Amino acid sequence: MTNISCGIDFGTSNSSIAIANDGQISLVPVEQAQVTIPSAIFFRRTDNKAFYGRLAIGMFLDRQDGRFMRSLKRVLGTSLMKQGTLVNGASMNFSTIVTSFLQHIRDKADTVAGQEIDNVVMGRPVHFVDNNPQADSQAQAELHAIAQRIGFKNIEFQFEPIAAAFAHEARLSSEKLAIVADLGGGTSDFTVIKLASQYIHKADRSEDILANTGIRVGGNDFDKELSLAAIMPEIGYRSTYGDKRLEVPLKPFHDLAEWSKVNFLYTPKIIQQVRQLLHQSHDKARYRRLLQVLEDETGHTLLSAAEGTKIALTAENEHKAPMDFIETGFFIPVQRAVFEEAIAEEVEKISLSARECVQLAGVSNDDINLVILTGGSTEVKSIQTELRRLFPKAAIADENKLSSVGLGLAYDSQYKFGSSSQPKPATR
Incomplete structure (x- = not known):
């Protein structure tokens, strides 16, 4: 079998999966031709069959009879994971619900790969739950157990903003000191990292990652x-x-x-x-x-x-x-x-987290050469204005806002699970 690995970005609002196959990194179409899928699920009442993504949202908005859920990621690490919820009159565990959604996108990747993929890097926010290390560890453990349940044998984790940085690195012509702003539906995460195209083959990037911060505030x-x-x-x-x-x-x-x-x-x-x-x-x-x-x-x-x-x-x-x-x-x-x-108060919290990340990295705002924007919430005008104010000397990179984390996780899976081939530019 070919040494294939993948990265899964299970987002609060949107999710994606990308494959690393013989050095080639590519996003998997997860809903028809779309390479991102809304993290939504609809259980039809007549037979409790699950539908996902845009289809699930459409069925719900068309007033079809059933149970609709979104923002499932926010349940990880909370008491709701054990309590479960009613789905068409019967109790269902949230772990079962999240498993169903992630199995759906894993199956898409296996089909594209032509084999079962054993190796995965799962994305995770810097903090699933703010100021609660125990709940944060619990959330990752729950996601790890779900990844095992859907058939992955080797499971690693990577912070989502670091993954977004990896997705941009291949296109850089010189070394950059970057801050990644990953603003999703549920969390806002920041990473200060040294990037360069010649670093892309390094298996250990710990010395390049200067600081991480994150808060449970998002879209x-x-x-x-x-x-x-x-x-x-x-x-x-x-x-x-x-x-x-x-x-x-x-x-x-x-x-x-x-x-x-x-x-x-x-x-x-x-x-x-x-x-x-x-x-x-x-x-x-x-x-x-x-x-x-x-x-x-x-x-x-x-x-x-x-x-x-x-x-x-x-x-x-x-x-x-x-x-x-x-x-x-x-x-x-x-x-x-x-x-x-x-949202002024939320924007200030996000700004404070960005400033804290720079401070922890031991650099100044003016040292930042590149701001990498990822996640749909970076589209908000007041967020963009604040980041430009904080980092006036930096270039802004905002391509593939919804899919860069998935791509970066696949790059990271290539590093973590090994291949003789150096990663080639990603296909989108």
């Missing part, structure tokens, strides 16, 4: 803050009820603004509570919309509208968020300035 948090600031008020958030003019309970709105919590809201108890408060509401028109969302189970559609608004605001100064799934002709105008104000 999903942007979606949440945008939703709470601009969308939730139009469905009754922070409205009042009763003679004492008390604020309505905020927890349902906060849960509606997080992908991993939406499905826990559709219970008879919660819906009944909202119905009771509606009678005493001082803003029945808006608060009734919350009841509508819960009764129709359209929380994920609401979040998709928030995510779509975030994406649209990278190019537009104002976007009309479509809400016609709640009321015919209903939309919410959202300005970019409102979005940027809503």
Whole structure:
């Protein structure tokens, strides 16, 4: 058998897998011709069959009957992994759910390779869980066990921002001191690393990696803050009820603004509570919309509208968020300035992590020659503005934002599992 290895980027929002085969690095088409797949799964109610990625999202948005889940990576290292969740009326362990998704993309790679691939480098954030080393170790152990379950025999891990650096290195003409900004759906990670094309064959890169930092803040948090600031008020958030003019309970709105919590809201108890408060509401028109969302189970559609608004605001100064799934002709105008104000605290946390990484590396901001952007959240204008402010002398590299980690993990698998061939430029 050919010595083939692979790298898997299991992302909060999107995932990819790339193969290293005789020095050739290539991304695997994981959904038709697409080399990235949304980390989403839909279990059809009639037979509990699983569907993945864009197909899963489409089936859910088409209101097909079943159970939809996204942001599965955020469950790793938390108590939810053991608790499980209801899927079409039956309890299912989150480990089983994540296994199903990763088996799907592993099967795609085996088909392309023409054999079962034994060797894998799994990507991981610098911190799965902030300020909790035990939970962080638990998250990696859970992912390792899942990789074993889907058939990998030799499993290594690499920090995702380091993998992104490896993906860019082959094209460099001279040595660069780079900072990698890997901003995904769930985490923001930074690495300061020395890169050069002649380093690409080195098996041990520890002396080139000067520092790593990371925080559990990402695009999903942007979606949440945008939703709470601009969308939730139009469905009754922070409205009042009763003679004492008390604020309505905020927890349902906060849960509606997080992908991993939406499905826990559709219970008879919660819906009944909202119905009771509606009678005493001082803003029945808006608060009734919350009841509508819960009764129709359209929380994920609401979040998709928030995510779509975030994406649209990278190019537009104002976007009309479509809400016609709640009321015919209903939309919410959202300005970019409102979005940027809503995420200002998150952007500052991300900036602080970048500054900490440079400090730990023992270099200055002006020493950085190259900023490598990877992950969809680097598209956000205020993030780009902040990184350019921090590193004014650096060039910006932002190709293959959604697939560079997967490519880099495959490069790393080549180093870790060995081959007589030096890696050749990646195919995309």
